[in-house]
Structure formats: structure tokens, C-alpha cells
Amino acid sequence: MFNARSKSKRPLQRAQASRRPTAFYAGVGSSGSHPFTRNEENARLFKYEQQVKQAFSRIEATLRRVSALQHEEGFEKKAQDIATADLGFALPESMLADSWIKPLDIGSLYAWSVFETIKRMSDEFFIDKPLRSADEADFQCFLEECGFHTMDISPCADGRLAHVIRYVLRLPYKAVRRKSYAGAMFDVDDSLQKWVETEMLRHREGRPNSADAQTRYLKVAVYHYSSKLPKQEGCAAHGSDTLRAAEAALERLKAFKQGVENSFCCGASIDLLLLGIDTDNDSIKLHLPDARGEIDVHHPISALELYDATRGAMGTDCETSVMRFMTDRCAAQGASLPNEGMMRLAVRLLCANLSQIDYVRTYHDGCYSDLGHQERFIGMGIGFEEIQLRNLTYFAYLKTVEEGAKDLDVGIKIFSALNVSRGIPIPVVIRYDYHGNVPGAKTRAVERCQRLDEALRQRFGDLAERGLLHTLLMVRDCQMYGRAETVACSLKTDRQEAH
Numbered sequence: 315m316f317n318a319r320s321k322s323k324r325p326l327q328r329a330q331a332s333r334r335p336t337a338f339y340a341g342v343g344s345s346g347s348h349p350f351t352r353n354e355e356n357a358r359l360f361k362y363e364q365q366v367k368q369a370f371s372r373i374e375a376t377l378r379r380v381s382a383l384q385h386e387e388g389f390e391k392k393a394q395d396i397a398t399a400d401l402g403f404a405l406p407e408s409m410l411a412d413s414w415i416k417p418l419d420i421g422s423l424y425a426w427s428v429f430e431t432i433k434r435m436s437d438e439f440f441i442d443k444p445l446r447s448a449d450e451a452d453f454q455c456f457l458e459e460c461g462f463h464t465m466d467i468s469p470c471a472d473g474r475l476a477h478v479i480r481y482v483l484r485l486p487y488k489a490v491r492r493k494s495y496a497g498a499m500f501d502v503d504d505s506l507q508k509w510v511e512t513e514m515l516r517h518r519e520g521r522p523n524s525a526d527a528q529t530r531y532l533k534v535a536v537y538h539y540s541s542k543l544p545k546q547e548g549c550a551a552h553g554s555d556t557l558r559a560a561e562a563a564l565e566r567l568k569a570f571k572q573g574v575e576n577s578f579c580c581g582a583s584i585d586l587l588l589l590g591i592d593t594d595n596d597s598i599k600l601h602l603p604d605a606r607g608e609i610d611v612h613h614p615i616s617a618l619e620l621y622d623a624t625r626g627a628m629g630t631d632c633e634t635s636v637m638r639f640m641t642d643r644c645a646a647q648g649a650s651l652p653n654e655g656m657m658r659l660a661v662r663l664l665c666a667n668l669s670q671i672d673y674v675r676t677y678h679d680g681c682y683s684d685l686g687h688q689e690r691f692i693g694m695g696i697g698f699e700e701i702q703l704r705n706l707t708y709f710a711y712l713k714t715v716e717e718g719a720k721d722l723d724v725g726i727k728i729f730s731a732l733n734v735s736r737g738i739p740i741p742v743v744i745r746y747d748y749h750g751n752v753p754g755a756k757t758r759a760v761e762r763c764q765r766l767d768e769a770l771r772q773r774f775g776d777l778a779e780r781g782l783l784h785t786l787l788m789v790r791d792c793q794m795y796g797r798a799e800t801v802a803c804s805l806k807t808d809r810q811e812a813h
């Protein structure tokens with residue numbers, strides 16, 4: 315919880331953070347894995363991924379069974395028995411009624427089941443905190459020791475990057491800002507606004523640290539590519555051209571930095587970092603800034619190469635080995651080293667990624683079977699902290715449909731191939747997180763959801779009319795750290811109109 319970083323706890327946390335590094339990565343290896351891999355954490359993360367993914371996967375198989383029974387005697391009871399046993403919840407009675415005279419609307423049952431599964435997953439995430447990380451409290455201290463007060467990450471909106479925070483980089487999801495955009499083409503003005511807000515909080519409240527501390531805002535952009543099918547399964551927003559994706563993300567980073575420097579005097583600036591992810595195996599490429607802050611798109615540090623180079627590094631700690639590897643690599647490329655804090659952060663990210671490389675090797679045979687899109691729903695609006703899994707959600711972060719039209723169109727195109735082509739509707743969760751301590755914020759959040767819903771239906775009227783677009787509207791008070799609340803749903807669940 316953000317509030318947990320109170321000033322009174324700071325000295326203790328800082329001391330713990332200083333002591334931590336060596337022991338933190340000491341979960342050294344079971345058979346076959348890299349000596350620095352945290353196998354227990356991998357097992358825990360995989361259990362959660364399996365549980366959630368399987369819950370979504372069971373929906374189609376279950377509805378196929380239900381569909382096959384629709385003209386049988388006692389259909390409704392049989393259908394509910396199957397749904398309860400396989401999915402863990404009953405289906406709406408109204409959707410099963412009258413099946414002797416009219417065909418079952420399997421599309422609606424599908425969308426309703428997806429929404430029910432999302433609600434359950436979301437509730438579990440906020441109540442049981444299955445992805446909570448042990449080092450959550452220490453991370454902010456570590457970040458500040460590295461010279462940063464905020465880490466703001468913009469990955470591509472592609473669902474194959476949705477796990478970048480908690481899985482690929484093993485970061486505590488509450489301690490970093492994530493905002494995804496198609497092609498990692500983040501909104502510079504939105505980032506600028508966030509920068510101003512962050513600096514204001516530092517001045518007014520000393521959060522996350524006081525304004526006189528010599529720390530900077532760190533912006534990270536994450537592009538992606540596919541090593542197996544580079545021309546087909548790379549970033550759709552950049553025509554699967556890896557170099558173009560990297561260059562475009564870097565341009566956006568530079569524009570943000572320029573924006574801060576031009577808008578605010580007194581040496582205001584930010585730090586930048588560019589990351590690439592191979593979505594087939596989750597290995598990262600790190601484009602470190604050099605001593606002058608310049609980033610080179612052509613010569614990244616490869617976590618896969620690091621993995622191989624440090625495979626036999628028994629008896630040394632992860633940080634030392636990785637630091638040596640990075641220093642050697644920068645020297646070989648004739649690049650100057652970034653400052654010490656950036657190096658420490660880079661070491662942490664690379665060490666973490668070693669575990670993720672083994673995660674994919676152990677549980678997915680070294681390469682995901684779903685190289686391409688397999689998302690289950692579109693998440694549209696602002697929020698979605700609970701979505702930390704790969705290939706589950708396509709994100710369209712937006713305040714209005716007009717401003718996020720490009721991201722939304724990419725999402726609808728992906729789902730037209732995944733779902734509509736098979737007659738299955740596109741489930742869209744429209745979500746707006748709000749700050750509950752601001753008067754009227756919840757009402758405005760609900761109204762924004764409703765406006766997004768209307769605009770979505772207008773833009774994709776044909777799909778909506780054919781019953782191939784369904785929406786679930788949710789809001790969440792992000793300050794209370796409670797559950798998300800359902801506001802409305804496009805599906806009729808009884809004999810009356812739903813909303």
C-alpha cells in the first residue's frame with residue numbers, strides 16, 4: 315500500500331534495503347535452472363497464472379457441453395450442475411430458460427461467464443493479494459538509493475506484455491506506475507502531467523520523498539518483438555519491425571524528457587530507460603543510457619546472453635556477476651557507463667529477468683505455445699492493477715474513446731480475429747479508478763464509464779447490434795485499496811432490462 319511508506323517506517327526500511335541485496339537472490343537453483351533463479355517464487359507465480367488462465371480456458375469447453383444438452387429433458391438443472399462443477403458458479407437462469415423453443419444464446423452466456431470470471435479474479439487479487447511480493451516495502455527505498463523517486467513504465471498495450479511488472483521484471487506492482495499504449499507510444503502530455511503531480515506531492519507532502527532529495531523521475535518504455543516469428547508476431551503497431559519499435563519508443567522518451575526540460579527551469583529533467591521484450595520467452599534487452607544519458611537502440615544488453623554467461627557462476631552473488639557482465643559489455647561496445655544508481659537498478663532488473671527466463675523454460679518449454687494474441691478480454695479506461703498476467707487482457711488506457719481511438723481499434727481488430735471470426739462476442743471491461751477522498755469522484759467515474767460505453771457502441775455499432783460486443787462497467791476507489799465495484803453490464807440477466 316502506498317500509505318505503508320510512511321516517514322516513520324523509512325529508516326528501518328532503508329536499513330533493510332541496504333542489507334538485502336545478496337540474500338535477496340540467494341534462492342539458488344534446483345536441477346537445471348540458473349544458479350540465480352528464484353525457483354520458489356517461480357513456482358508461486360506459475361500456480362497463480364495456471365489458476366487464472368484455466369478459469370478462463372474452461373469457459374468455452376463448459377459452454378460447448380451445455381450447448382449440446384439444450385434440447386434434453388431437465389436441461390436447466392443439468393446445465394447448472396455442469397457450470398457449477400466446471401466453472402465454480404451457476405449461470406443466469408434467464409439465459410437458460412425457454413431453450414425448448416428458442417436456441418440458447420451461447421454468445422451471451424460466454425460473455426457473462428467471462429465477466430463473472432473477471433470479477434472473481436479481481437476480487438481475489440485485491441482480497442487475497444496472490445501476487446504480493448516480499449520486498450514491496452523495500453523497493454521504494456531501493457529506488458531512492460538508486461537516485462529515483464518514481465518509476466513510470468509504459469509497455470505496449472499488447473496483452474503479451476501485461477505481466478511485465480510482476481513477472482518479467484519481478485517488480486512490486488504497487489510501487490511502480492504502469493500505463494500501456496499501443497506500440498509503447500505513451501502520451502507525452504499525460505506523462506508530463508504525472509511528472510508535475512509527482513513533483514507537487516514531493517514539495518507539498520514529502521511523498522514519496524522530499525523535494526530537496528537529489529532524485530529524479532525515471533520513465534521506462536517497453537517495446538517488444540518475437541524471435542521465433544519476427545515478421546508476424548512482433549509489435550502490430552510498428553508492423554512487426556523491431557528496430558522501428560525500439561526507435562519509436564526512444565523518440566517518445568526523448569520527447570518527454572525535452573518536454574520536462576523545456577517546460578520547467580532550474581535544471582528540471584528526468585532519467586530514461588528503454589527495454590525490449592522477446593514475447594516468446596520473456597527475455598529482456600536493456601538499452602542503458604551512457605554517462606551522458608544517451609541511449610543506443612542498436613547495442614542493448616541481452617539477458618539471454620547474461621543467462622548463458624553466468625550459468626556456471628556458483629559461489630558468487632548475482633549482483634556481482636551481473637555488474638561485471640554489464641561493465642564488460644559496455645566496455646566492449648565502447649560505451650561509457652551510466653551513473654551508479656542506474657547500474658544498480660539495471661542489475662536488479664537483469665537478475666530478476668534470469669528467474670523469468672527460467673520460468674518460461676521450466677513451465678512453458680522455453681517458449682510460449684501462444685506466440686500470438688490469445689487475450690480473453692479488452693480492458694478499457696483507467697485502472698486494472700489486478701491484471702498482471704500475460705496474454706489475458708488487451709489494454710486500451712483512455713479517458714475518451716476519441717483520444718484512445720487508435721489503441722481501441724487495434725484491440726477490436728485483434729479480437730475480431732480471435733472471437734468474432736468464430737461467432738464469439740468481444741468482452742470489454744470498462745473501468746475507471748477514482749480517488750475516493752475527492753468529493754464526487756465516484757459519480758464522475760461512473761459517468762465516465764457510461765460515456766465510454768456509449769462511445770464504444772457508436773464506434774463499433776455493427777458489432778454491438780449483432781450481439782458481438784458486450785461490456786461490463788466497473789469503478790474502483792484506488793485509495794482504499796478495496797475491490798472493484800460493478801456498475802452495469804450490457805447483458806440481460808433476468809426478464810427485465812439490465813440497464
Ligand SMILES: [Zn+2]
Binds near residue numbers: 496498538
Ligand atoms: Zn506492441
